[in-house]
Amino acid sequence: MAYDKALSDKPVLIPEGIFPDDLDTTALALKVLQPSPTEVTSSILDMMAEYVREDGGFQTYFDRSKDRVDPIVSANILACFYYYNRGHELGRTLDYVRLTLLNRSYIQGTRYYSSPDCCLGFIGRLLRSSSDDHLQATLGSLLESRVRERLGLEGSALDLAMRIITCAQLGVQCERDRRALLDLQCDDGSWEGGWLYQYGRSGVKIGNRAVTTAMAIAALSS
Numbered sequence: 001m002a003y004d005k006a007l008s009d010k011p012v013l014i015p016e017g018i019f020p021d022d023l024d025t026t027a028l029a030l031k032v033l034q035p036s037p038t039e040v041t042s043s044i045l046d047m048m049a050e051y052v053r054e055d056g057g058f059q060t061y062f063d064r065s066k067d068r069v070d071p072i073v074s075a076n077i078l079a080c081f082y083y084y085n086r087g088h089e090l091g092r093t094l095d096y097v098r099l100t101l102l103n104r105s106y107i108q109g110t111r112y113y114s115s116p117d118c119c120l121g122f123i124g125r126l127l128r129s130s131s132d133d134h135l136q137a138t139l140g141s142l143l144e145s146r147v148r149e150r151l152g153l154e155g156s157a158l159d160l161a162m163r164i165i166t167c168a169q170l171g172v173q174c175e176r177d178r179r180a181l182l183d184l185q186c187d188d189g190s191w192e193g194g195w196l197y198q199y200g201r202s203g204v205k206i207g208n209r210a211v212t213t214a215m216a217i218a219a220l221s222s
Contacts, residue, residue: 158194
């Protein structure tokens with residue numbers, strides 16, 4: 001739990017003092033750790049599928065009393081399902097993510113992801129999770145058009161890095177953004193941290209210099 005001991009012993013970032021397990025982190029972990037036996041993964045995916053809403057969006061938490069929904073969280077969960085060849089089970093979620101792109105509802109960020117470039121980057125990650133024809137046809141050209149709209153815009157090093165990675169994935173030239181990212185490199189070779197995530201209620205943002213530097217290196221190598 002997060003506390004500000006200098007002021008009080010009451011939780012600050014987590015007002016209720018309880019932070020339930022979340023589907024976003026679980027989806028990311030399943031792709032990285034790839035637990036075995038496969039029955040373990042299947043049972044976790046089955047449990048996650050119980051938290052999809054009628055509109056296709058996923059609840060963020062394994063707690064039905066906390067109905068928090070974020071389209072990028074849903075995209076990350078969908079990427080996990082596609083990775084394990086179960087994306088076809090979540091057609092409504094794919095439509096939900098497509099609608100996010102279509103309406104540009106990511107442009108001011110989302111509940112948990114404040115950067116539009118990070119939002120598009122995670123949707124790009126969804127496309128990289130599977131070569132499924134329907135997934136690629138549903139999101140591919142639309143994501144490309146939305147990424148093109150971001151070309152040349154200012155942003156943090158993390159914003160630029162995620163934009164460049166998505167552009168490289170889609171075959172979009174972005175030399176101006178590459179130069180801008182290089183210009184932000186610090187004397188020691190790193191990049192200043194950018195905001196990757198934020199708490200939904202408080203809006204407190206989370207960033208990390210090492211993550212930004214790793215993303216910048218990946219972007220410039222793409």
